[in-house]
Amino acid sequence: MPIWRVSPVDEQPCIALQQWRVMETDLQECHLIGQNVATGMARVSSAIVEMDPSCAWALTTSGRLYTLEGPPGKWEDADYVWEMWSAINSVPAATDVTARFLKAESPLQAHSDRDPAVVRSHRSKPKRGPPTSG
Numbered sequence: 001m002p003i004w005r006v007s008p009v010d011e012q013p014c015i016a017l018q019q020w021r022v023m024e025t026d027l028q029e030c031h032l033i034g035q036n037v038a039t040g041m042a043r044v045s046s047a048i049v050e051m052d053p054s055c056a057w058a059l060t061t062s063g064r065l066y067t068l069e070g071p072p073g074k075w076e077d078a079d080y081v082w083e084m085w086s087a088i089n090s091v092p093a094a095t096d097v098t099a100r101f102l103k104a105e106s107p108l109q110a111h112s113d114r115d116p117a118v119v120r121s122h123r124s125k126p127k128r129g130p131p132t133s134g
Contacts, residue, residue, distance in 0.1 A: 004041075014065045017043060019073035022051075023082060024097045031085075032058055033078040042081040053102050072098045101133055 002008040006012070020034030045127040047065060056068040086094060 009063045014067065015043065016067045016069050018069040019075040019078060020066075020068050021072050021074065021078070021096055022048070022101045023094045023099045025086075026093045027091075030097060030101075031082075032060070032068075033082045034068075034073075034102070035078060037069055042075070042077040044078075044081055044085040049066045050099055053103075053104055072102070088110055 009062070016037040017032060017034035018037050020032055022030050023033055024030045029047040030051075031047060032043070032044060035041070036043045045058070045064070046060040046062040049059050049061055053068070058066045058068065060066065085091075
């Protein structure tokens with residue numbers, strides 16, 4: 001399965017995911033993985049900045065908005081792309097934290113312990129450059 005860079009956010013500002021999950025790295029960054037509804041391809045997002053599971057959306061550091069279609073799910077292709085993304089980005093361990101996000105009763109900010117200005121500036125930072133991050 002090929003792995004490649006994604007379209008810039010200004011070309012593809014919103015992506016719908018199905019069979020999605022939330023993975024947390026050892027650096028405590030959370031990423032969405034799943035199937036892009038429009039293309040059928042597996043996807044790994046950049047780090048989540050804010051997420052509202054009750055309204056089925058997440059905003060990532062790239063500025064991209066993800067809509068979450070249907071319930072979370074496990075999909076082999078997404079797992080494969082996550083493994084490749086993890087290897088490229090030297091992420092030795094990750095945990096599926098989807099259940100934690102689903103239990104939230106209000107929007108979650110991934111960096112809630114930080115100053116909001118830090119979160120806003122984090123949104124504008126460039127991606128780390130992995131082929132499947134976006």
